[in-house]
Amino acid sequence: MDCKPHVMCIPFPVQGHINSMLKLAKLLHSNGFIITFVYDESTYSTMLETSGDHSSLHGSHDFYIQTMEVDKEMKRHFSLASYDNKHLIAFRSLMLKLNDPSSGVPPVTCIISDIVFAFTYEAAAEFHLPHVTFSSLGAFSFMGFLHFKQLLEQELVPLKSESDVSNGYLDMPIDWIPGMKNINLRDLPTMIRTTNPNDIPLNFMNYAFQKVFQTSAIIINTFDELEGDVLEAMAEMLPPIYTVGPLSLISDHCSSFWKEDMNCLEWLDGKQPNSVIYVSFGSFAELTKDQLIEFAWGLVYSEHDFLWIIRQGLVKGNQENDVALPQEILREIMNGRGLISSWCRQEKVLSHPSIAGFLTHSGWNSTMESIGVGLPMLCWPYYGDQTTNCHYVCKEWGIGMEIEHDVNREKVASLIKELMSGKKGKEMKEKALEWKECAFRAVREGGSSFLNVAKLVKEVLRK
Incomplete structure (x- = not known):
């Protein structure tokens, strides 16, 4: 029987986490690993209905897809109890199935799990396997989540009242997190913005990130030059860290929860270079009706x-x-100045020569994809790590401007105009191209991410 190492990859079942893990799995597959990629059943059914993306993987030698049932409420609410009981049982059953001699593949030799899947630590211990944590978040956000414990211990969170969201309390400087300079409380992941001491997302993320000290290694979709300060600090307190990104520059494979509209690219082909602003709030963010209307008018006025x-x-x-x-x-769309689409292949859109900038929710995948193609951003963070990503994009890396949460049409229009043709926009574009070159250096042969992949394979996955 084939004695190649067999890695099981289990992503958290939302699109951004799945796609970054899928790129990692494809990268490891190209390095000679047998891969079993685990979807939850409902997510996989949805993807099969919306796209044929998986056919190429189904036909790949030594790349297997398995499914397990994941509780819908868990996906939405981070249910701690279901993580550690129901899902551990389902995962254990899948492991036994894969390790059965009649399965036709070698036994699993390593588990790579999304950082928020806490039950996989226990499963890895049961089967005497190395457990590797994969973070589809950036390193700065990772460090922010890691310090929820101290925020709780110092009673800085939960908030004392709802008014703390708007009365200046969130402007409190947080100057004691290693590797993170010039941040305030508002720049940390949004789970802290609750008044409930029993808040499930706050307490679960604290729990999940304290578990990470038990893992064998940590893989992060970032590159050393981008987040070097915090990576150095993390290296002193955590298991070995391997930065392997931007994964969007290494693999173009992705999955989609929605049917992709290929007309977007044809429409862009008819536009002048650097003339179009791309607007997408990802797969998870929600807008109110009023916010949608304000963004719409902002695009008109721009x-x-x-x-x-x-x-x-x-x-x-x-x-x-x-x-x-x-x-x-609608009139602008009829006149050809705009196009509204239900979904698209974002990486192809961002790399299209007609795109000049990206109005984004500041999800980490979108941020890395934008950096990878050298695009400046307008940031409207919605939830979780997006506030942290926005802070670094706008305040530290010099490649973005923030749109306030209370969307205003005149402000949106003004920021679009500035990005497209203003002095600040020109500076951002120049800086974005510099970061693009840094990103390419990282993944090229001999670059930091290229070498880290080799080290990960040698020191952890084949050990």
Whole structure:
């Protein structure tokens, strides 16, 4: 029987986490590993309905797809109890199935798990396997989550009252997290913005990130030059860390929860270079009807071409997205200045020569994809690590400007104009191209991420 090492990859079942883990799995597969990639059943069914992306993987030698049942409430609410009981049982059953001699593949030799899947630590111990943690978050966000414990111990969170969100309390400097300079409380992941001491997301993320001290190694989708300060600090307190990104520059394989509209690329082909603003809030963010309308008017007032992704479920309480947009934006679309699409292949759109900038929710995958192609960003962070990503994009790396949470059409239009043709926009574009070159250096032969992949394989996965 083939004696190649067999890695099981289990991502958290939301699109951004799945796609970054899938790129990592493809990278390891190309390095000679047998891969079993684990989806939850409902997510995989949805993906099969919306795209044929997986056919190439199904046909790949030594790349296998398995499914297990994951509780829908867990996906939405981070249910701690279900993580450690119900899902451990399902995962254990899958491991026994894969390790059965009749399965036709060698036994699993390592588990690579999304950082928020806490039950996999116990499963790895049961089967005497190394456990490797994969973070689809950036290193700065990782460090922020890691220090939820201290924030709770110092009683800085939960908030004392709802008014703390707007009364200046979140402007409190946090100057004691190693490797993280010039940050305030508001720049840390948004789970801290609760008044409930029993808040499930806050307490679960604290729990999950304290478990990481038990892992064999940590893989992060970033590169050393981008987040070097915090990576140095993390290296002194955590298991070995391997930065392998941007994964978007290494693999173009991705999955989609929605059917992709290929007309986007044809439409972009008809536009001038550096003339279009791309707008997408990812797969998870929700806008109110009023916020959607303000963004719409902002795009109208900007007088620049735009491609806007309005996916199903983007508007709160409106699964069909039949909110009436202003007639003016519909007129602009009819005149060819704008295009609204339900979903697209984002990496291909971002790399299209007509795209000049990205109005984004600041998810880490979107941030890394934008850096990888040298695009400046307008950031409207929605949840979780996105506030941290936004802070570094705008305040530290010099490649973005933030849109305030209370969306204002005039401000949106002004920022788009500045990005597209202003002095600040020109500086951001120059800086974005510098970071693009840094990213390419990292993944090229001899670069930091290239070498880290080799070290990960030698020191952990083949050991």
